[in-house]
Amino acid sequence: MRNLNVYITVAGIYLLVSFLMPGPAWALQSHGAPEGICVHQMAHILFAGALAYLYWHTRKSPAIASRGWRYLQYFCGILIAWNLLAFTGHELYELLTPEDFINKDTWSEQLSPPLSGVKIIYYIAKMDHVFMVPALFYLVRSLKTFYREARLEVNK
Amino acid sequence: MSSIPLLPALIVEFFGSAAAILLSFYAVRYSLALVRLQPNNFIWGFLFYFCSTMAAFALSRGVGHIVRITLVYTDHNDLWKQLSPFSGGFNTLLIVSVAAVTIYYHKGLAAYKAIRSEARKLAEANTKLAASAKQLQTLNTHLEEIVEERTRNLSESEKKFRNFFENSKDIVYFCDKNGQITNINSSGKLLLGFENNPNVINFHELFNDKEALQSYLDGLAEKGFVSDLEMECTGRNGTTRHILLTANALYDKDRSLIGCEGIGKDMTRIKNMTEQLINHEKMASVGQMAAGVAHEINTPLGIILGYTQLMMDDFDENSETHSSLQIMERQIQACRRIVADLLKFSRQTESTKAAIDLNDIVLNVLSVTEHSLNIQNITVNRQLAPDLPRVTGDAEKLQQVMINLFNNAQQAMESGGEIVIFTAAEKNLVRLTVQDSGTGIDSTIKNKIFDPFFTTKDVGKGTGLGLSVTYGIIKEHNGRIEVESPVLDRGSQRELQGSAFHIWLPVTPETAESQKEQD
The missing domain is CATH 1.20.58 (Methane Monooxygenase Hydroxylase; Chain G, domain 1)
Known part of the structure; x- marks a missing residue:
């Protein structure tokens, strides 16, 4: 109780001195353009990590071993791959220049020659739904299986 | 590209x-x-x-x-x-x-x-x-039924073992570690003569032989059981009983001896029969020896008697030598009678057998001996069966049998008593019983009374050949003789003082056949 009084007194003195001695303030930090892509990429890594954890946990736990969980593990695996692909796609897009595109923002848009590894991988990454849709398909199958098993358990 | x-x-x-x-x-x-x-x-x-x-x-x-x-x-x-x-x-x-x-x-x-x-x-x-x-x-619901069923099973089991315990003809007993009998079956009480006071029996005190008791106690203490132990005890009315004993020790939960349970088989009858068999064998051997000795002695005695009588003719009747020769003659005659008795015992004398009525033999002997019996306050009770089947025998020898038995009875009743003479037909046998109310025969000498020269009389009062001769004559007639002392009264089942000699003689074949035809 005695210590608390000392802290309150010190804080009061500090505030008083601050009001008496004003200076320039740096209240807000500015968020430049690269921050968005950085946060997004970090989100992909976080999501992939979370999915990896879910995959690992469902595999090691014998209490939740069934066909439904196996489908959920497929979902985790494919979605991790999707995250990595999307992450790669975002990174590669940053490396491409407007000259790498022909007829940009039209239906006849093309990647200009000469084709490089970056362009080819970017092209593949552009079609990331090839991973995402099967992942969600396995999520649905997993839940469908859980539902069927739960129905059987309830009807017992 | x-x-x-x-x-x-x-x-x-x-x-x-x-x-x-x-x-x-x-x-x-x-x-x-x-x-x-x-x-x-x-x-x-x-x-x-x-x-x-x-x-x-x-x-x-x-x-x-x-x-x-x-x-x-x-x-x-x-x-x-x-x-x-x-x-x-x-x-x-x-x-x-x-x-x-x-x-x-x-x-x-x-x-x-x-x-x-x-x-x-x-x-x-x-x-x-x-x-x-x-x-x-479920258990509560069926508890009553289960209890009832188990009680019934227990009751049946108890009844089974109780019947076994009570109906066994052997002695079945339980006793504590000090030998005090805690439970004994009816046969045990009857054999040991403790019908009325079974609570005070100490089993250890029943042993006549202390060594047998020690073997019994050692067996229980060391091995926990005794098997086929022969014990001798004094049973009902002082009779000696031979028991074949098997017993097991009883322990508490701490394995401490608390008593024993056992079964005793009365072997008295078997033991007596065995002894009789041995006795018969002995008598046959003695008879053979007696016959040999009698034959060898009889001839020299005849010669000595002949010469003595010849010498008596050579001396004056009033002379001392004549008197000495008369004494010699009397003693030689006594020797010859003994030899004659020995020959009768060993069945070496000649017999003239015919179909005779045993009642007639009894009456003939009584006509001579009854008077002297009456003088000694001995009454004769005749229980003679009418129409008694005839037996094949030597009348003279059978009369001697009767005389010997009456003499024995007379000597056992010095202060008077009663002789019961009983005859009866039993299948192909005729039974004759001479029963007295005398002193009886001690169980220790019962097996020796038919031995030659065995006597309980003082020296000079008997040769000990009377019952031996009787035994020999009955055997010669293919009969059987047994002694019973004390005598069990068949009617009242009481034991009477005295002795009874039972003789069984085979019926004459013709009589037996005619009896069968009549039946």
């Missing part, structure tokens, strides 16, 4: 986005159904949140892609540039949300598993409790 058209990628992006939205909502539908089906299941709850954020992400991303394609490729690029930061921001936000839901899954699942484990244990305990309650209820 040529360029790559991006149209296929755009098509995949457009339709992939639509498919992703569709599938993610399909997943939400199933996860919602699961939550509704089992609202208390944490995993379904997690999957619902996961699918919802995943659907939100798929929707945000898919719509973003579709809107981008639509706006950009329809010359509305400026509008898309305004919208794209929001679309991207949403996407990022929802990716982080899905990741966050996934990460928190761990703690929730651990708590759910713990609760579920406890719930399962509780359910198992409840199941066991219910089963136990049901079992208890």
